[in-house]
Amino acid sequence: xxxxxxxxxxxxxxxxxxxxxxxxxxxxxxxxxxxxxxxxxxxxxxxxxxxxxxxxxxxxxxxxxxxxxxxxxxxxxxxxxxxxxxxxxxxxxxxxxxxxxxxxxxxxxxxxxxxxxxxxxxxxxxxxxxxxx
Numbered sequence: 654x655x656x657x658x659x660x661x662x663x664x665x666x667x668x669x670x671x672x673x674x675x676x677x678x679x680x681x682x683x684x685x686x687x688x689x690x691x692x693x694x695x696x697x698x699x700x701x702x703x704x705x706x707x708x709x710x711x712x713x714x715x716x717x718x719x720x721x722x723x724x725x726x727x728x729x730x731x732x733x734x735x736x737x738x739x740x741x742x743x744x745x746x747x748x749x750x751x752x753x754x755x756x757x758x759x760x761x762x763x764x765x766x767x768x769x770x771x772x773x774x775x776x777x778x779x780x781x782x783x784x785x786x
Contacts, residue, residue, distance in 0.1 A: 664735045668695050672712050684708075686727075688734065690742050698730045705730045707746060722749035729762065 665688040668676070676687055676697065686698035690709065697708045697718075705727050710718035722745070724730040729748050737746040745752075748762040756770035760783065768777050 665689075665696075665738050668712070670712075672715075675715065686731065686734075688738075690738075694742075696734055698727060698734065700727070704750075707734060707749070720754055721752075722746055723751035723753070724749055724762075 665686075667673075668687045668689045672695075673687055676684065676695070680697070680699065682700075684697045684699040688696045690696050693712050695710050695712055697710075699706050699708055701723075705724045706721045707724065707730050708718040708721045722730075722733070724733065733746040733748040736748075747764070749759060750762050751758050758768050758770065758776055760766035760768075760779070766783060768780075770776055
């Protein structure tokens with residue numbers, strides 16, 4: 654594991670047991686990080702084709718996951734997971750650039766730069782006032 658990421662991962666509790674074993678066998682190296690979110694929830698950091706995603710699901714659900722947030726790289730996803738864990742997983746994680754379930758997007762992960770996808774699933778044009786930053 655990357656030495657810079659090790660302290661971040663140590664603040665999160667690894668998911669263990671039969672379900673975790675199944676997840677590691679099923680995802681292999683695509684989901685190298687799998688953590689507990691309380692007693693019956695899990696959080697996994699998964700590599701996709703062009704970015705990383707933080708998936709959230711229920712332990713024992715072998716069919717799918719409940720939600721996901723997209724990040725530019727693994728470091729952003731891990732730091733967001735650790736910060737979210739420090740808040741007791743209240744609300745939602747920070748720093749994501751896309752939340753597919755709601756259609757929201759945040760330019761560079763910034764909360765003040767949030768937009769909503771249009772009815773066709775296409776991101777709206779970038780507001781001109783953002784050009785000043």
